[in-house]
Amino acid sequence: MKHNATLSRPNNKKTPCQNAQQVHRDSIPHIDSKEIFGAEIQYFRLDPRYWETVLDRFQDSGLRCVSTYVQWRTHLVGPPDKRHPAGILDFDGRTDPSLNLLRFLDLIHQRGLNLNFRCGPFCCNEMVHGGYPPWLVLGDPKMMVWDSQNRTTQGYWIGKKEGSQPSYLHPDYLVWCEKWLTEVDAIIQPRLASRGGCITMLNLDNEISYIVRDGFLDSDYNPVNVAPGGYWHQFLQGKYGSRVRLVDPPRHVPEEVGRDLPLYLDWIEFKTWVMTEYIRRLRAIHESNGVSDVTFMTNFNPHRPEGVPTRMPAFEEALGKRGIAGYDFYRGVFMSYSGYHSMARVLKLMNATLKYTWSAEFMSGTWNKLLGNTRVSDDHMRFMARCALAQGCKSICWFMFHDRDCWGDAPVSSHGHARTSLEVLREAPRILFKEIRNWDALVPRMDVAVIYDLIQHQHTAIGDPMPCADNALHVGRPVIDAVSAGKSSAEYEGLFRLIEQCGVQAGAVDILCDPERLEDFPMAFLPGSAVIERRALKTLRKYVARGGILVVTGPLPRRDERGRMISFLAPDQFIWHSEWIAQDPPEEEDLENIHKVSEWMESQGICPHVRLRPSKVVSWVDWQDGGGHREFRQPRNLGSAILHEGAGETVLFVLNHYCEAARFLVEFGRHSPRHLVNLSTGAVHLVKSKRVELDIDRKSAEIYRVVFPNEPRKKLT
Secondary structure (H helix, E strand, O other), rough: EEEEOOOOOOOOOOOOOOHHHHHHHHHHOOOOHHHOOEEHHHHHHHHHHHHHHHHHHHHHHOOOOOEEEEHHHHHHHEOOOOOOOOOOOOOOOOOOOOOOOOHHHHHHHHHHHOOEEEEEOOOOOOOOOOOHHHHHHHOOOHEEOOOOOOOEEOOOOOOOOEEEEEEOOHHHHHHHHHHHHHHHHHHHHEEHHHHHOEEEEEEEOOOOHHHHOOOOOOOOHHHHHHOOOOOOHHHHHHHHHOOOOOOOOOOOOOEEEOOHHHHHHHHHHHHHHHHHHHHHHHHHHHHOOOOOOOOEEEOOOOOOOOOOOOOOOHHHHOOOOEEEEEEEHHHHOOOHHHHHHHHHHHHHEEEEEHHOEEEEEEEEEEEEOOOOOOOHHHHHHHHHHHHHHOOOOOOEEEEOOOOOHHHHHHOOOOOOOOOOOOHHHHHHHHHHHHHOOOHHOOEEEEEEEEEEEEHHHHHHHOOOOOOOOOOOOOOOOOEEOOOOEEEHHHHHHHHHHHHHHHOOOOEEOOOOHHHHHHHHEEEEEOOOEEEOOOHHHHHHHHHHHHHOEEEEEOOOOOEOOOOOOOOOHHHHOOEEEEEOOOOOOOOOHHHHHHHHHHHHHHHHHOOOOEEEEEOEEEEEEEEEOOOOEEEEEEEOOOOEEEEEEOOOEEEEEEEEOOOOOOOEEEEEOOOOOOEEEEEOOEEEEEEEEEEEEEEEEOOOOEEEEOOOOOOOOOOOO
């Protein structure tokens, strides 16, 4: 290991608290999180007699934005003809009262609520009860997604596993899209908020991806893409110029990759290109129909970006200047420590790359009517939501607001009965927009960086047969210079846990998307890998030349994105630990490796905004396999403290991921607060010598206002 303890701190021009996330938000003043906070109400899955009751519950909760699918197949009551090119559609309930979309929109408008209009046309995940019409399901297979063996592939991962998915850029499919969108745009256009209506957001399809067919060889080999002169060749010419040698896409995964690496990377990048081009086409159709003065949005399918590598800003750019991209978060109950970190990593990457961080679908129910042992308690919902807010999620759309077919334990029943979890939806906007003075101005403060270089995760994706299997990160072929796919992705994921278990917060830096953001951090961790982008290497050289402290754990990169050999940094410019240190499963991290990370940070004088550690080792007594019970001890730090600052306000989130209540010692590094005020209970906690001890229940989170000596005193309780 190379460890140069004399490395200097960076001489940054920016203040330690300034970061790219704040710069992004300053450029989009139209976003008001209070107006986006909401939940999903699907009118066609409710008895119309309960629409008003459910909407009244929604309004009383303080939420502002109703989100709903408007599904092609749901409203379809007859096949297409010359007068009805998209099919005969019922929007006024003449064939079924539950299809009276126009009345539902009127009810939303009467209550002064906002609406996110989610009209597909594909509405992925909704093929059985909605989505595209049957003549696309049963129609010409040439219009569908093909795999590497020229077979149509399975559609969304639904119970029956039936149907196929349309090839996004197939001209016949786009013609059908235009027919449907023309019908719904006639409803949307006069009801836009800019024209005095309720529609503030418009979903450019739902979860645009290949879902269970995201594997390298599964999509999309439709001839419209891969035939000579097709989109694949257009993509290559756009990237490399018109004189590029046009090649066929890869149709197998090799055991080893070297100088032929660009072909495999290009095929992965092409998948994103197709999806973002699809978004542009849909937006162009809406705009040609007069629907433009609206916030276009799309939502990412809830899979790890390390397993299905996607350049998030490319989606955001395709949405236009006012567009925002959200992520769909679903977790098991109670949310595990692993589940928390997978969510936190996504949010950290969104903070680093998108102009606005939010969740377009956030779990508030479960996929079963017969619940059994699977319940979505208010405790879980509160914990999950506060963990997301702590890591920079600025607004939430809960999914679902009510029970419906194949969905239960929502905050409201299908008849509008309120459940205890409804209080979670009520308290979130109260705390964020009433107790906190300017929630949108607050930015979570990170102390060190973990570098996200997409090429590392593309290496993983080349060999991954099922990227959407979120709990099984692929490790194996192809090998690049003796480095197996998946190892770098695992290191990236694990580094966040090791750093947080030191009581410090790590932010993500997408080194290609926003290289300047690296200068905000005194120390950055780079997962060891076989490859690195040349632009990323150039950024790292600049970073260490200015005094930034770089730590590499694992093998040093030897190739660039073109498969060419490279020379990494000089050995005296960074800290190098030649072995990976973050490969262990969550809650089983090697204690020596946690200590190593802590030593590196302390030896370089890293001063976190706030540091947290349990007051003592947390233990509990529980049943053991084979009968009886015993004491369990968890020597790792499973607590989190995240400080938010902005517009003269300072807020602290403290999270307890243990299964047992615990006391935590919180120490402020850069501030000297007078006391903390719990924004849920009003309890006041004195801070002495920058330290305060807080008692937090198991699997829960508390939010505190940080009060400084120069602020007006209030009576302590």
